[in-house]
Every structure is written in C-alpha cells, then in structure tokens.
Amino acid sequence: MPAAHINSHLDRCLLLNPAGHAEPAAGPHGPGERPKGLSPPRTKRRRLSESSALKQPATPTAAESSEGEGEEGDDGGETESRESYDAPPTPSGARLIPDFPQPGEERLREEAGRCGRRGGERVSAELGRGGGAGGGRSGGRRRWGRGCRRRGRPGPLGSRRRRAAAAAAFGASGAGRAHSRALAAEEIRQMLEGKPLADKMRPDTLQDYIGQSRAVGQETLLRSLLETNEIPSLILWGPPGCGKTTLAHIIANNSKKHSIRFVTLSATNAKTNDVRDVIKQAQNEKSFFKRKTILFIDEIHRFNKSQQDTFLPHVECGTITLIGATTENPSFQVNAALLSRCRVIVLEKLPVEAMVTILMRAINSLGIHVLDSSRPTDPLSHSSNSSSEPSVFIEDKAVDTLAYLSDGDARIGLNGLQLAVLARLSSRKMFCKKSGQAYSPSRVLITENDVKEGLQKSHILYDRAGEEHYNCISALHKSMRGSDPSASLYWLARMLEGGEDPLYVARRLVRFASEDIGLADPSALPQAVAAYQGCHFIGMPECEVLLAQCVVYFARAPKSIEVYSAYNNVKACLRNHQGPLPPVPLHLRNAPTRLMKDLGYGKGYKYNPMYSEPVDQEYLPEELRGVDFFKQRRC
Numbered sequence: 001m002p003a004a005h006i007n008s009h010l011d012r013c014l015l016l017n018p019a020g021h022a023e024p025a026a027g028p029h030g031p032g033e034r035p036k037g038l039s040p041p042r043t044k045r046r047r048l049s050e051s052s053a054l055k056q057p058a059t060p061t062a063a064e065s066s067e068g069e070g071e072e073g074d075d076g077g078e079t080e081s082r083e084s085y086d087a088p089p090t091p092s093g094a095r096l097i098p099d100f101p102q103p104g105e106e107r108l109r110e111e112a113g114r115c116g117r118r119g120g121e122r123v124s125a126e127l128g129r130g131g132g133a134g135g136g137r138s139g140g141r142r143r144w145g146r147g148c149r150r151r152g153r154p155g156p157l158g159s160r161r162r163r164a165a166a167a168a169a170f171g172a173s174g175a176g177r178a179h180s181r182a183l184a185a186e187e188i189r190q191m192l193e194g195k196p197l198a199d200k201m202r203p204d205t206l207q208d209y210i211g212q213s214r215a216v217g218q219e220t221l222l223r224s225l226l227e228t229n230e231i232p233s234l235i236l237w238g239p240p241g242c243g244k245t246t247l248a249h250i251i252a253n254n255s256k257k258h259s260i261r262f263v264t265l266s267a268t269n270a271k272t273n274d275v276r277d278v279i280k281q282a283q284n285e286k287s288f289f290k291r292k293t294i295l296f297i298d299e300i301h302r303f304n305k306s307q308q309d310t311f312l313p314h315v316e317c318g319t320i321t322l323i324g325a326t327t328e329n330p331s332f333q334v335n336a337a338l339l340s341r342c343r344v345i346v347l348e349k350l351p352v353e354a355m356v357t358i359l360m361r362a363i364n365s366l367g368i369h370v371l372d373s374s375r376p377t378d379p380l381s382h383s384s385n386s387s388s389e390p391s392v393f394i395e396d397k398a399v400d401t402l403a404y405l406s407d408g409d410a411r412i413g414l415n416g417l418q419l420a421v422l423a424r425l426s427s428r429k430m431f432c433k434k435s436g437q438a439y440s441p442s443r444v445l446i447t448e449n450d451v452k453e454g455l456q457k458s459h460i461l462y463d464r465a466g467e468e469h470y471n472c473i474s475a476l477h478k479s480m481r482g483s484d485p486s487a488s489l490y491w492l493a494r495m496l497e498g499g500e501d502p503l504y505v506a507r508r509l510v511r512f513a514s515e516d517i518g519l520a521d522p523s524a525l526p527q528a529v530a531a532y533q534g535c536h537f538i539g540m541p542e543c544e545v546l547l548a549q550c551v552v553y554f555a556r557a558p559k560s561i562e563v564y565s566a567y568n569n570v571k572a573c574l575r576n577h578q579g580p581l582p583p584v585p586l587h588l589r590n591a592p593t594r595l596m597k598d599l600g601y602g603k604g605y606k607y608n609p610m611y612s613e614p615v616d617q618e619y620l621p622e623e624l625r626g627v628d629f630f631k632q633r634r635c
Ligand SMILES: Nc1ncnc2c1ncn2[C@@H]1O[C@H](COP(=O)(O)OP(=O)(O)OP(=O)(O)O)[C@@H](O)[C@H]1O
Pocket: 138, 197, 198, 199, 200, 201, 202, 203, 208, 209, 210, 211, 212, 238, 239, 240, 241, 242, 243, 244, 245, 246, 247, 325, 326, 327, 358, 409, 410, 411, 414
C-alpha cells in the first residue's frame, strides 16, 4: 500500500485539521564553502526534487488483510525517482563530497579533545558501559538474521556522480564544510572512540534532517507546524534507524528555545508511575507557569493498553503533547482512542542516496577523504609527508556498500562506518606497537572489505516478530498464488536469510497446498507436509532447499480454490443460520443401541455399496435440501 494511502487512511484519525497548508517553497540553502585545495566542482547540474527522490515504499500494513489470508497485508511498491543532481568536485585522487552540514563536527572535536586529555582510561570505561562503537541504542532489541553466510552484493550504484548527486540532493542545508585541515589518523581514532557515531551525528535541526520529505518536507503540514512550534500530538511510525528519535530530538531542541518542557521516557523501562509523575509535573507547570510539556515515549508500542490509557485524558485536555515513536503498525499497537488524538507520521526506510548523504556528513566531519577508485592516480600513491594532507581515506565503493548494506537504517550505516575505521586504525596502531615502529599518522585506506567486516551481520534486516514478518510471508503467498516461481524464491530467501523459522514457512506451505492449489493438484498437500517434516528433521541451513523446491512446485502448480471457497460457504451458512440448527436426519444417524433403533435412528438408510445404481438419498438436513455449497454462498 503506498505511503500516501497509509497517510490518508491514518489522517482520518486526526483531531487536527488535516488539510495541509503549503509553505512557500523555501529555496535551496546557500552553498557552503568548499574545503581549500579542492578543485572547483565539475558541475553538471540537474535538479533533484526531494519529494520525487523519496518515492519510497510505504511500510505495508498488515491492517489490510485480504480475505482468507488472516495475517497478511498488501504490499507496497518500491519506487525511487530522481530528477537531478549536482556532480561533485573531483580533487586529485581524493574526493570530498561537497558542503554538507556538520552537526556533529563540534561534538566530535570536543570528544576528541576530551579523549586526548583523559586518554584511554575513559575510552575503555565507556566501551565497558556498552556504548561500544557499533553498539547503537537499540542494538539489543533488533533481531538480526542468522549471520552473513550470504551477503548480497550491492547493486551498480557505484558511480561517483550518482553518489554525489544523492548527497547534493539530500544534504540541502549546505551550512557545513569538511575540516579545513587534514586530520591525523590518531586524531580521527580518538574522535571515534566512545559514543556510537550515530549518536554523535544526530542532527539538531530540521535542515540537517535528511530525507523523509513525505513526512517533513518543505511543503508538509507537519513542517510548518514544527517551524511555528505548534507541535501536535504525534505518533512517529517507521523502521529502525530511519530518524524517529532524531525527529523527536529536533523537536526537543526547538521546544527548549520556546520554553516548552520536553520529557523523554522509553516504554522499554518506564513504569506507569513514571508516566503519572510526568503528568503531575506537567499539570503543575501548566497551571503555575503556563508552560507546555511535550512527552516523548520511545517504543510506545511496548506500553500495554492500560498504560496507554493513562495518557488519554491528558492528551485530550492538552496537559501534555504526546510524541510516540514506534516501529510497529500503530493501528494494532496503539489504542484506537489515543491514535485518534494523534497525528500519525509515517517515516520510511532511508533510501540509498539519503544514506550516502548521512555517511558523507560523518566522513567529512571526521576529516576522512573519499578515494575515487576510478582514477588512475590517487593520493595514496604519492609519497608526500606533508602534515596538511589527509591521512585517512575511504574507498568510494566502500561508502556505497555501506549505504546499501545498511538497508535504510542510518544507525547501522554510521556505526558500521565507525567500526570499520576504528578497526583499521587500531590494527595499524597495534601493528606499529608490535613491530616497534613509531605510530605515525601516515596514510590509511578504509576498503570495501573493511566496511563489510564492520557491519558484522546480515544486511538482510528482518524483524521476525514485527511488520516485516507478515509482509514477507504475504508476499511469498501472493507470489506463489500468482504463479511466479522467481518472486516466490526471492521472498522465501528474504525470510530465511533474515533468520525466519523454516517451520513457520513450512506451515504456511501446508496451508497454501489446500487453500490455493487444492484438488487441482492433490499431491501438493503431501509435498508440503513432507517439506515440513524434512525441515523438522534437518533444520537450517540444509532445509532451505526443501522449502525452495516446495515453493517452486507450488508456484508452478495449477490452482484451485474450489474446496476452500465451498468450505467457506458452509461456514457462512452456519454462521448466518437463525434459530436452532436443524437436527441430523434420522436415517443418517448411527443406531448402536436398541433404544436408538426404536427411536428411528438409521431407519431407511440406504447402504450405498449394496446398490449398483446411484442411490437416491438425502444427506443434508431437511431445510437445506438442494443447497449446493460449490455454487452458492448463502443458504
Ligand atoms: N533522517 C535522518 N537524517 C540524518 N540522520 C539520521 C536520520 N535518521 C537517522 N539518522 C541518524 O541515525 C541515528 C539513529 O536514528 P534514530 O535514533 O532517529 O532512529 P529511530 O528511527 O528512532 O530508530 P529506532 O526505532 O531503532 O529507535 C541518529 O542518531 C542519526 O545520527
């Protein structure tokens, strides 16, 4: 289901005036300064409108279960379109994507300063607290696939121009610039230690918030509300790492400037009493100081119904403005009453171009230079020792790969980058230490392999308990029903590679065998049962081929829903029946005792094998005589 539809569907829940008022289109931000020493941009101008660039799929919703599919939902198409972009400058060998805002730059430098002052002790203490480079805030709760047995190769997005185009399109504010001087490897290493890079790079302003133009683009209602600081109650719904918390953080920043309180709770650890305390405080602030309170609840779906009910009257009377963030479909996870008082904002997986922009901002902030792999001469081949030259480089294809493998999750991308750079720099330091050489900030190259290792997990992100689980099984079911073996295999692999339980898929195949193939090929059911048992015997990964065989068999098999429909007709007939159900005709009853025989049980029954001709006998109750469930739905 396209995002627009989801939004319009959810808009019905609004108390707010849903009519978006268009803001005067803000012009592009002024170009930022280019770092010294870079050759001027080879500008091949095209234009890229953010809205068109972000024609991303809406997260399909399981709300739209089609008949007979129980837990399935329609799927949305994934489209991306680009209209234009700016080509990047191409300094000799090293490439610096131009002029991105550097929200985290100051923070990174401060960190580096602190690290430098306090040395490794603090760093290890922070790592010990679980901050770790790749840690990510929600690393623990995310379900990863079963590892990286088969890592998909990134597609052919590797061109420098396309990367830069994406960067230019998404990083519109142009306020920042890369480091004006080259940083030493050790300096970069210190910047990266401690907090996850994703946290350090969290933007503070809407200008630095990349992508998500459908939700907060220049012409959206939400954008104008945010800019005028008229914050409505919101539910931010989107996949992990797409910027829900970041958007809340930006709102918080803005609110503070307007003396609005911003309180954050996480539903993973907050108790109902915590919520009550916040509400009480909000009431006091409102009555004594006329101060508004915004309450941000991360992972609001983790609150149960009664906990969610706690907010209801206070959102209603304006004591608090609620902002909830959730990865789960709010139609199922948020109370309907609460939902109807909030505006639901659907955030989408960040497209690759947006990911590149986010990564490039971090890379620029760190003073790392991107190496253009297509150029024959590169700075690594020069033997200059000038301290003004960059010392850490990253392959351009490594940036692309990272953007691809992050699957629209900026946290994964940024923390993967952090791990890759840290691992490389640290191993170099170790090497120097072991070999007795002085550790010098000479040139280090981060390669595509480094980032792949940095990710250390399957790039197939698949939430076995959430939305993706239902979306993928639905897509598999529909692909088989549509007799598309190739698509069927694709969805099967998406699930298995993402760590889905093979028995879950096998159970669905058993159901499919009867529901969609039925008597068109009666051997489908034994196939499915055999696949189920086979999976049970041998488990993953060996059983994947059993499932693949069965899935292709089913996709190619003839289909019949005759039995399935007829049975549904019978069920409908029973459900719609008014009054007591008709008795079983006496002649069809068994008569094991004399009394029953005396009562007429079994009387007049014609035992079919005794007849050579077709037997004229009724089998339905009297009042259903003549009903054919294969032909009619109601009786
Ligand atoms: N739209 C964005 N623009 C710029 N940076 C972003 C954006 N989205 C995410 N990021 C970066 O990714 C990091 C993680 O994003 P964030 O915490 O907002 O994700 P989330 O959607 O709340 O994820 P989760 O559901 O896992 O909590 C941020 O700290 C920020 O550095």
